[in-house]
């Protein structure tokens with residue numbers, strides 16, 4: 687059989703990049719997708735320099751026409767898609783619900799939730815014809831817990847978890863599994879830079895994590911890779927927390943409530959103390 691084909695959305699940086707490199711190193715043909723051309727092309731170059739195979743497709747996952755074009759391109763080059771990792775995302779806006787502009791809500795929903803749905807639907811149709819597929823959605827512990835300042839982000843990520851469960855039931859009979867990974871704080875280059883600058887946000891998050899540290903992008907890539915294997919064929923419909931146990935702590939919520947309340951003119955206007 688030819689090499690398996692893995693499509694990783696938003697793989698021009700951070701977690702997606704680590705996942706793309708992991709699949710490429712182990713012999714998969716990798717479709718690197720991003721909306722930032724330079725970032726995506728540079729990951730493809732890394733793959734090719736290491737002797738791997740791949741293609742970069744510039745596409746916005748929140749645009750259904752661009753998603754269809756991406757799957758057409760993938761089919762044209764590699765014939766099919768075996769693995770889909772829905773990873774593309776925009777960071778949470780860190781806003782209390784009372785201060786949240788409509789555009790923030792809509793943007794987050796459209797990239798995370800619509801984007802995951804559009805890609806999952808196209809992948810499912812292709813995988814059902816080949817009789818094999820693995821779909822892994824990157825969600826967040828915010829989508830399990832509800833976290834202060836992440837109303838839009840948590841709701842989108844919770845939607846992804848529910849979509850994962852429904853898709854697992856609908857697609858399981860076709861030898862397609864659908865699972866989600868819910869990371870806590872991840873040591874991406876962005877978060878490592880914040881840590882270097884002494885950000886209290888990272889400090890509180892690490893203090894509230896029983897293992898005392900962020901998860902690395904490579905650790906996430908390992909679990910995604912396992913869930914995508916033949917060996918994981920009976921793990922289906924799960925949302926696996928990868929957070930060092932951080933979901934049991936509320937110090938981050940307390941920190942965010944104080945931090946965002948101090949910035950909020952609405953909260954100041956209603957505060958009676």
Ligand SMILES: NC(=O)c1ccc[n+]([C@@H]2O[C@H](COP(=O)([O-])OP(=O)(O)OC[C@H]3O[C@@H](n4cnc5c(N)ncnc54)[C@H](O)[C@@H]3O)[C@@H](O)[C@H]2O)c1
Nearest residue numbers: 696698699700701720721746747773774775826869871872
């Ligand atoms: N970093 C964390 O601590 C953390 C924690 C939990 C979950 N996550 C989730 O992991 C995923 C990756 O996050 P990251 O930290 O690596 O972020 P990142 O910003 O480093 O990478 C996200 C990538 O997605 C791309 N992207 C954004 N919008 C897109 C769109 N519409 N179409 C295609 N690509 C698009 C960006 O250009 C970027 O390259 C996201 O879904 C995020 O919500 C991150």
